[in-house]
Structures are given as C-alpha cells and as structure tokens.
Amino acid sequence: AAGVIQSPRHLIKEKRETATLKCYPIPRHDTVYWYQQGPGQDPQFLISFYEKMQSDKGSIPDRFSAQQFSDYHSELNMSSLELGDSALYFCAIPGHSNTGELFFGEGSRLTVL
C-alpha cells in the first residue's frame, strides 16, 4: 500500500527564521502535492510537482519554495517565517491505481513564535 512519511512531525521556529519540511512517498511516486492548513482553517493547495518539475502552483507565498528530488522525496523551504505561517503542512500523492485516491502524510506542524 502507498503512504507518505513527513518529517519533522513538529517544528518550532522563531520569526524570520527558516524551516524545511520533508516528504517521502512510499513507494516512490512521480507526483507530490503540498498543502497548508492554518489553525481552524481549511487546507489550501500550495504547489505540486511531477517528475521533479513544478506542475502547478496555488497560494504559496514567495518566501516559500519547494523541490522534488531525483529520489522523488520533496522538500518545502520556508524563509523569513511569520507568525501566520504557523500551520499544519501536508504532502500527498495520488494512488497508483485509477481510483483517484490521494494518500496524505500525517503532516508537519510548524509553530512560529
């Protein structure tokens, strides 16, 4: 069965610091999606990758960047952190069958102080 491992699960940073979140699809997958869910908010699509190239962009701030590497893990880099960046960050992959199912990681909870 497919799955996604995210790390770290929890991260605490100060304002103006930088944070990096990682996403590991199991098994490898050519597609990854990133989402941000603020406290009490619905998730928002940030960005997606297909075969290591950005395939779509949502409401991702310019201070954020992301990559999909040759081993298909992905990283979300966040710089000049603001209090409002405190959120749960999910990555997800589509299933390998044609059901359209998505597999989400458990999320990385970022707290900016």
Next chain:
Amino acid sequence: KNEVEQSPQNLTAQEGEFITINCSYSVGISALHWLQQHPGGGIVSLFMLSSGKKKHGRLIATINIQEKHSSLHITASHPRDSAVYICAPHPYYGGSQGNLIFGKGTKLSVKP
C-alpha cells in the same frame, strides 16, 4: 461567497443513526474528493467521484454534476466515525489533480 459550501458545519448523532453531509460548489469541476480528518490532524481520502455513486463499507458518496452537489452518507454510524469530513472538488481551472478547493468541513460527533 465561498466556492465550496458544506452543511451542516457541526453534527452530533447517536450511534446507529444514518448521517448525511452535503456539499455544494459553484465552479465547474472534473472530480470531487471526500476526505476524513481526525483530531490529530491526519487526513484520509474516502472517495473520489466524477459521477454517480460510490460505496465503501458503511460509506456512500453521490454526486450530481449538473446540480453541483455531492453528499456523503454514513449508515449505522459509530463513535469511531467521529471526525471532520471535508469536501474537496478539483476545479477545471486547477492544473494538477491535487489542486483542490476545500470546504470548511463538517465536524461529526457520534455518541455511544
């Protein structure tokens, strides 16, 4: 106005009750996901629909593309069904399949 509206926002049911959660959307879509989010935050994909009806165990999801409406039904509800249920359509303007617009969720609490 939000592109996705879910109702009700909160729902409390007794164990065994039949539950319906509704989702209406205002944009053209190619598919719609129903997701389940537990208190710890983890999200599980329940269904992806582009037409008709799907059933998985006690869960049934339907969609009417012409009416821009989808429903999620839970039969014989159980306390372990307590979670937030999120409707997430994939709009035509969304490039990748994961570019979803999310409803605000329906918080379901099933009492024993």
